[in-house]
Amino acid sequence: MNLVSALVQAILVAFGGLLLVGYLAKIRARAEGRRGAPVTQPLREVLKWWGRESVRSPEASVLSAIAPTLLLALSLVSAALVPLVRVPTSSGYSLDLVSVALLWITGSLLLALFAMDAGTAFGGMGASRALTLAALAEPALLVALGGLAVVAGSSDLSRVVVGELRHPAWVISPSHLLIAVALLVVVVTETGRMPVDNPSTHLELTMIHEAMVLETGGQDYALVSLAEATRLGFLFSLVTTVLFPWGVAQGGGLVALTGGLLTLVVKVGVVATVVGLFEVASAKIRLFRVPELLAGGVVSASLGVLVAVVSR
Amino acid sequence: MRTLIDVDPGEIRARVAHYVDDGWRLAHLVGRDLEFATELIYVFLRHHDGRHECRVRLSGPSPSIPSIAELSFSGGRLERLVRDQLGVEFLQHPEPRALLRHGHWPKDVFPLRAGPLRLEVSDDAEPYPFLTVPGPGVYEIPVGPVHAGLIEPGHFRFSVVGETILHMSARLWFVHRGLERLAAGRSTEEVLRLAEVVSGDSAVAHSLAYLLALEDATGVTVSPEVTARRQGLLELERVTHHVADLGALANDVGYSVAHARAMRLVESLQRLAQEITGHRLLRGALSVGGAQWNYEPPASLFPSLSGEVSSLAEWILRHPVVRDRFELTAMLSHEDAARVGVLGPVARASGLKTDARVEHPLGLEMPLRTQETGDVRARFDQRVKEALDSLDVLSRLVAGERPQARGSDGAATGEGLGVVEGWRGAVVHRVALHEGRVSRWAPIDPSFFNWPALAVSLADTIVPDFPLVNKSFNLSYAGNDL
Numbered sequence: 001m002n003l004v005s006a007l008v009q010a011i012l013v014a015f016g017g018l019l020l021v022g023y024l025a026k027i028r029a030r031a032e033g034r035r036g037a038p039v040t041q042p043l044r045e046v047l048k049w050w051g052r053e054s055v056r057s058p059e060a061s062v063l064s065a066i067a068p069t070l071l072l073a074l075s076l077v078s079a080a081l082v083p084l085v086r087v088p089t090s091s092g093y094s095l096d097l098v099s100v101a102l103l104w105i106t107g108s109l110l111l112a113l114f115a116m117d118a119g120t121a122f123g124g125m126g127a128s129r130a131l132t133l134a135a136l137a138e139p140a141l142l143v144a145l146g147g148l149a150v151v152a153g154s155s156d157l158s159r160v161v162v163g164e165l166r167h168p169a170w171v172i173s174p175s176h177l178l179i180a181v182a183l184l185v186v187v188v189t190e191t192g193r194m195p196v197d198n199p200s201t202h203l204e205l206t207m208i209h210e211a212m213v214l215e216t217g218g219q220d221y222a223l224v225s226l227a228e229a230t231r232l233g234f235l236f237s238l239v240t241t242v243l244f245p246w247g248v249a250q251g252g253g254l255v256a257l258t259g260g261l262l263t264l265v266v267k268v269g270v271v272a273t274v275v276g277l278f279e280v281a282s283a284k285i286r287l288f289r290v291p292e293l294l295a296g297g298v299v300s301a302s303l304g305v306l307v308a309v310v311s312r
Numbered sequence: 313m314r315t316l317i318d319v320d321p322g323e324i325r326a327r328v329a330h331y332v333d334d335g336w337r338l339a340h341l342v343g344r345d346l347e348f349a350t351e352l353i354y355v356f357l358r359h360h361d362g363r364h365e366c367r368v369r370l371s372g373p374s375p376s377i378p379s380i381a382e383l384s385f386s387g388g389r390l391e392r393l394v395r396d397q398l399g400v401e402f403l404q405h406p407e408p409r410a411l412l413r414h415g416h417w418p419k420d421v422f423p424l425r426a427g428p429l430r431l432e433v434s435d436d437a438e439p440y441p442f443l444t445v446p447g448p449g450v451y452e453i454p455v456g457p458v459h460a461g462l463i464e465p466g467h468f469r470f471s472v473v474g475e476t477i478l479h480m481s482a483r484l485w486f487v488h489r490g491l492e493r494l495a496a497g498r499s500t501e502e503v504l505r506l507a508e509v510v511s512g513d514s515a516v517a518h519s520l521a522y523l524l525a526l527e528d529a530t531g532v533t534v535s536p537e538v539t540a541r542r543q544g545l546l547e548l549e550r551v552t553h554h555v556a557d558l559g560a561l562a563n564d565v566g567y568s569v570a571h572a573r574a575m576r577l578v579e580s581l582q583r584l585a586q587e588i589t590g591h592r593l594l595r596g597a598l599s600v601g602g603a604q605w606n607y608e609p610p611a612s613l614f615p616s617l618s619g620e621v622s623s624l625a626e627w628i629l630r631h632p633v634v635r636d637r638f639e640l641t642a643m644l645s646h647e648d649a650a651r652v653g654v655l656g657p658v659a660r661a662s663g664l665k666t667d668a669r670v671e672h673p674l675g676l677e678m679p680l681r682t683q684e685t686g687d688v689r690a691r692f693d694q695r696v697k698e699a700l701d702s703l704d705v706l707s708r709l710v711a712g713e714r715p716q717a718r719g720s721d722g723a724a725t726g727e728g729l730g731v732v733e734g735w736r737g738a739v740v741h742r743v744a745l746h747e748g749r750v751s752r753w754a755p756i757d758p759s760f761f762n763w764p765a766l767a768v769s770l771a772d773t774i775v776p777d778f779p780l781v782n783k784s785f786n787l788s789y790a791g792n793d794l
């Protein structure tokens with residue numbers, strides 16, 4: 001039961017991630033007064049690229065051949081092993097908070113290596129920017145998740161969620177809100193959204209994430225896009241779940257699972273709408289100011305943890 | 313009133329030095345192959361409609377003349393242009409490398425020399441001499457000529473430490489169409505069509521400059537009514553592109569909602585252009601001695617457009633992140649702008665008082681506005697002010713205000729000069745006629761003068777700011793490369 005639900009959840013997160021990318025693009029289109037592409041557009045594009053041959057740089061090593069698959073596998077594993085729809089009944093099917101952060105940074109590193117492997121200026125430029133920001137975003141993520149673990153008394157994600165469900169007052173406490181702010185900063189940075197990175201730009205010199213995949217095409221690009229969408233779906237749903245745990249199924253019944261899934265979709269939808277509207281209202285900040293934003297995230301997370309520990 | 317004097321090749325340096333010291337700007341250098349000799353015309357412009365031309369005739373199969381590059385930076389670049397077109401040698405030129413000529417052109421082919429043109433091209437045999445910046449940690453980012461967006465082709469080579477730009481070389485000249493050669497021997501109407509596509513976004517500026525040159529050459533006087541219409545179309549073109557630039561600048565910092573709002577305004581201006589001339593980009597609107605004006609917009613239209621432009625600009629600048637991105641970014645100092653010889657709104661944003669609408673007036677009087685700081689913000693503000701001034705003139709014209717009759721002095725010399733302040737800056741065309749046909753047509757776009765300033769302004773700017781800076785200059789690649 002745990003294995004099946006984990007697999008189903010991974011697939012749901014992957015497709016949900018694609019729809020989420022489409023939904024964020026749709027919000028932008030509507031705000032600009034355009035009708036916009038359908039929400040399923042990213043899915044269609046992945047299918048389109050899957051039908052095309054990958055073209056790799058003659059400079060590329062074997063890494064370019066395996067990295068897209070590996071990246072997708074990594075993100076699917078992370079998506080399978082976090083309690084999003086339901087809290088697993090037995091241990092071993094839910095990830096540790098530190099493992100989540102480790103899996104995430106492994107994916108980021110893999111993508112950066114993949115970007116540099118083609119040997120062009122843009123891959124290196126994008127990778128250098130992405131890793132600089134990742135190095136600043138990871139502490140915020142770790143401190144924030146660590147704070148949640150300290151309060152729950154366990155670093156097991158299932159226990160964190162269960163603990164939050166038992167103590168609703170903690171979820172709306174100031175320290176939890178500070179941690180929430182830090183996590184949202186991390187989400188925006190790590191998924192390459194505005195105001196840190198502009199996913200819809202055509203200006204190659206300003207790109208962070210897009211520069212890393214500029215040399216990728218065909219099936220490779222389909223895999224990387226799906227992996228990236230999965231990572232986006234994963235981070236959005238994980239952060240939504242640890243911030244607003246209500247509705248996560250604790251049993252194994254079909255009704256409970258359906259309820260868990262529906263509440264997850266609604267919760268992520270609400271968070272994505274907020275992020276989407278925030279994106280529309282923001283302009284891209286100067287690259288050298290992004291560290292200030294991330295430092296703010298670290299400070300916010302640290303304060304949250306401090307307040308939580310002191311007031312216990 | 314245009315004055316033409318013949319100058320001996322040996323005297324040219326002294327002459328140019330005299331003009332430059334006297335506040336004249338070397339605005340054009342027109343070379344022509346007369347078969348028996350090579351003719352060079354140095355065109356100088358100054359305020360109060362000052363137009364002086366120095367004509368030099370060089371004989372022999374390998375003509376040469378002392379270079380004036382040390383007296384005028386843009387003069388040095390004009391010389392390189394003429395060298396590539398005609399094979400004239402400019403002696404002691406400090407930077408004698410090719411400008412227009414790509415490595416794959418045959419070495420002995422000069423497109424403006426008389427006689428048939430051999431069009432065989434080979435592989436790019438000579439590598440382009442990009443400046444290599446040595447030092448630890450310096451790396452190069454090559455971008456283009458084909459970009460991720462659908463823009464004109466240009467190759468930029470950045471030498472970078474971290475994200476800070478140490479040096480940028482722009483390699484342009486990928487869109488050479490041979491317009492000047494194409495014009496030789498054609499009728500004046502055919503060349504008018506060519507003038508409209510020198511840079512497709514400046515159809516009025518270029519066709520008007522051409523027509524003024526033509527009317528100067530043939531001694532045609534234009535009625536105040538037609539001059540008023542021409543000014544109206546020129547200002548309509550300016551306001552359309554300035555508003556589009558405001559939106560594009562916002563878009564380049566990711567504020568795409570503002571871009572959408574600006575584009576809505578641009579659309580209504582282009583529909584107005586369609587109503588007035590039958591063409592959204594104002595092509596085909598001007599003719600010899602005439603200008604179309606098929607629709608009289610209501611007098612209330614322009615004040616309401618002014619209100620929309622101001623509120624759009626205020627709305628964009630209200631965003632603190634947008635201000636942070638615009639301010640202090642890519643400052644072009646007054647001194648650098650003057651040294652490079654920058655024109656148009658870019659020059660005025662750096663405090664240079666240059667505007668062909670004031671120096672060579674056409675139609676109703678226009679104010680000359682400048683900014684102080686020379687950063688992206690100044691170039692944004694300058695466009696807002698100019699767009700509002702243009703709308704103001706349009707509303708005065710529609711209300712029936714008419715300029716004084718102007719035109720040539722009536723002498724048909726067969727050669728003429730036209731100067732127009734297009735939305736990018738001063739557009740200059742020189743025309744020579746032979747038996748009613750155009751024998752030499754030499755347009756020059758302000759982009760030619762402004763491109764070098766882009767690289768100058770980039771000192772200490774970071775790589776991800778380059779697209780924003782480039783947009784704040786918004787230079788033409790096609791207008792630069794005829």
